[in-house]
Amino acid sequence: MKISLRREQYLELYYYMRLNRSLEERLVTLFRQNKVVGGLYSSLGQEATSVGTAYALEKRDWMAPMIRNVGALLVKGYRPRDIFLQYMARYDSPTHGKDGTSHFGDLKERHVISPISMLGDLIPVMTGVAIAGRYLGQNIVAMTWIGDGGTSTGAFHEGMNFAATQRAPFVCVVENNQWAYSTPVRRQVPIRNLADRARAYGITSYIVDGNDVVAVYRVAKEAVERCRAGEGPILIEAKTMRMKGHAQHDPAEYVPREMFEYWQARDPIARYETFLSRQGLWTEQEKQQILDRIEREIAEDLAFAENSPFPPPELAEQGVYCEDAYEIKPEWQRPIEEVMPPKASVQAVWQVEDFGGIAEGAVQVIEAAAAPARDGTGRRQVARTPQRGKKKLSARGKGR
């Protein structure tokens, strides 16, 4: 699939990544000033993954960000003020102070679904979004992100498996940032590449350098369009690094210094700046214009946020239930007759393609972990049963 970007799109990717970082730098200041009400989570070092994947979505598509996907929220149309207001728990925030951080969304315009703190739950939810979009004829794709740690949850498995059986147009981005709070990925998951999980679901997966925004975008765009074309769900593993602790309170002393240095040398924004200059995609003046714009927007939005009041206490009692008068209307983009009888009527019989016996011999061994693959950069991995390490045993099943 040939995927190209126009010059202004290259610059837009930079704008979003830089806005993501500058906004979070400002949040750190606010945190130190005690203006952030709760914890503060950082996506430092992961901006390319958030921005590059979300940039592959169209306006009609749906996404559900995780805590470190501020960049994705910006790409989908939210503004720095929304993030400031959420963290500062002010009345003008998207949740009016009822929830914080990236826990907000918008069903009508931006098609963003709010996460919850329990990891994995978005996978089945976005599977449902994808199935509903297909049912309504909307031709949409659903995307969400999950960390390396989150892939250990039961909800992740149930959701991926269901998405796969339904061939749902759903892209799951596994952001492998190497750390689940203080636990390294190797202690959570006994496989080299989290993309390997896709094999268990019989779905396509990609591994991409999560700090290379162009590679991330290209892979995500290809995945989104393959999903849209009906190829079923796709898993993308983006290898990146969480450059701070789990949250602001955590100095991350458990991370080896050399590991930070390794990833610091691969900082996604610095790399992209070099790329843009080398490719002659911007002038120094254009770069400065973007930086000035970001500075101005952040200053304006922060002023707005700081002037926003806290919510009135009585709001705590309101809005637990949605009233009857609220109209919920699906947007049909296919003839309704297609899903109504008699047109909908079918013969309720399973078509069974094969009868499920063992393919050959009486026993088959699939050895654990074929040699670990090298960390890929944007190279595609198509899920299939590993042939290497597979050998036949005698009918008596004498084992290893």
Add this chain to the structure above:
Amino acid sequence: MAHVTFLEAIRQALFEEMERDPAVVCLGEDIGVYGGAFKVTAGLLERFGWERVIDTPISETAIVGAAVGMSYLGLRPVAEMQFMDFIACCFNQITNFAAKSYYRWGAPVPIVIRGPSGGGVHGGPFHSQNPEMYFVHTPGLKVVYPATPYDAKGLLKSAIRDNNPVLFFEHKFLYRRIKEEIPADDYTVPLGQAKVRREGRDLTLVTYAAMVHTCLEAAEQLAQEGIEVELIDLRTLLPLDRETILQSLRKTNKLLVVHEDTKTGGIAGEIAALVCENAFEDLDGPILRVTALDTPVPYSPPLEERFLPNVHDVVRAARELARY
């Protein structure tokens, strides 16, 4: 008017709502080709097709999670738990995702989670439970537990049309044992309204689900002894119809609560607190509870019989209360 079972009434509600509104879809384990473990969804697939009747993997979290996701695009999914005992597997999706969605960020979740619950059929510890109170404790959910075919159909229709996540408990003991004449036309029963099943002056008996029938039998016996019971069928546990309970209590001045759920943390305690807070001066006696034992649901018939409240237990408690 047609004479239908409790189960058939539920099936009719699903059929009619799916005919009425293409946004209504069903998903769950074995609900399509097989028609459901109890055949509640029999015939739905034939009529409405594969896209609207979805056989899922054994993944309760995925079932409820996907239902939530579908509802965000305006669909009204009805998710089946093969047995309500298994609702424990998707507790997080229900209590953290679905229940808090509207409050947190204004996104309504119009889904129904329905399925068979309750004991008396020797299902053992994992096919007999009444897990409703886990969810009554969760703001943002609605919890419905009908006792008659008429109510089951009307309440399920209301649940499907409601803009909130509704848990709809179907007592499996009633599925094929209880029959009733129900109207052929489209009707609904509003959520959140209890029903006075029998009027009486001597004591108020609050109950719901299969225990309504146990209590009606007890009330008959008590009437022969001159004790007139006012029997309230809650029908919906959340939101609770406080007014109907308080109004009756103010008339009879005595309260007995009966449920098949276990005692500690059951709704009887909540109702007792409600009455103490709002009508303490009207009480002429202690508030009594007749409930299942505080144990898992045992399998062997003599054990389960001991576990479940019965007519005799209700009669005895009512007699004791009537003496005050």
